[in-house]
Every structure is written in structure tokens, then in C-alpha cells.
Amino acid sequence: MTIRSVMPSQAADMAELAQLCVEHAEYEGLTPCRDADFSQRLAIAIGAGRLHVWLAQQGEQALAYASATLDFSTLAAQPFMHMDCLYLRPAARAQGLGARLLHTVADFARQRRCQAMQWQTPLWNEGATRFYLRQGAMALSKTRFSLAL
Numbered sequence: 001m002t003i004r005s006v007m008p009s010q011a012a013d014m015a016e017l018a019q020l021c022v023e024h025a026e027y028e029g030l031t032p033c034r035d036a037d038f039s040q041r042l043a044i045a046i047g048a049g050r051l052h053v054w055l056a057q058q059g060e061q062a063l064a065y066a067s068a069t070l071d072f073s074t075l076a077a078q079p080f081m082h083m084d085c086l087y088l089r090p091a092a093r094a095q096g097l098g099a100r101l102l103h104t105v106a107d108f109a110r111q112r113r114c115q116a117m118q119w120q121t122p123l124w125n126e127g128a129t130r131f132y133l134r135q136g137a138m139a140l141s142k143t144r145f146s147l148a149l
Helices: 011-027 038-047 097-111 126-134
Strands: 005-008 052-058 061-073 078-088
Touching (some): 005 097, 011 038, 011 052, 011 061, 011 078, 052 097, 078 097
Antiparallel strands (some): 052 061, 061 078
């Protein structure tokens, strides 16, 4: 499989990005967001610089994406990059694309003087855990909480 590009997403990519997000949520056993404003909210967040998204494409088809936000660590008193999502469609896995996306996000973070990247993956996703460890990441034991507002 030859990947044509890994590029920052554009306004024209929102429908494909939204579809990848739906697939990603379903893969993780979450309820996907399917409301009519979903793509628009993504586009607004990207346009405002709050969300950064990269798409990997083969021809005109998006195969994978990574998304990240710039955050700040109180304990380190330094900025860090929070990688919110890294998702590859099943046919695009185990071909180096995940590493390419991860390194793209890391390069972006370095350019913004981040000292670290942080992310999480479900405990059951042993394949992702092995992948991240191979990339040099360190696993931290924490419990993630969510409070609906």
C-alpha cells in the first residue's frame, strides 16, 4: 500500500474525518457522534487552532488520522501535546503508517517547544500498547475519569 500523503486536514476533509471518527468510536466500543453539526464543530476547532488533525490518504481515500491539542502541564510547568486520537482503518494497519502519523504529531509538538506528548489507549487494546512501547513511549498507570456536563 502506497500512502500518497500525511497532511494536515483541510475544510474539504471534514466529511471523511467525521467518518473516521465514527469508525474509531465504534472500534473502541463508544457511541459515535452522528449529529448534524459534528463536521462543522471539527472544522471550527481546526480553524481556530484548538485542534490539529492529520490525515493519511491513498489516492482520494482517507485511511487514518491523528489528532492533537496543545496543553499545559502544571506539574512540569511546560506545554505538552495531547494526542487525542490515532486511528487506522484495519486495511492500513501493520504497514508503518501508525508510526508515520505518531512521528508527524511528535514533530509538530517539538516545533511548538513541547517537552512531551501524552495520550491514552483502552486497556484491552494490547496491539496499540505494543505499538506505542515499540515507538519508545512509556506506559503510565492512571485511571481516566470523565464527567458529563
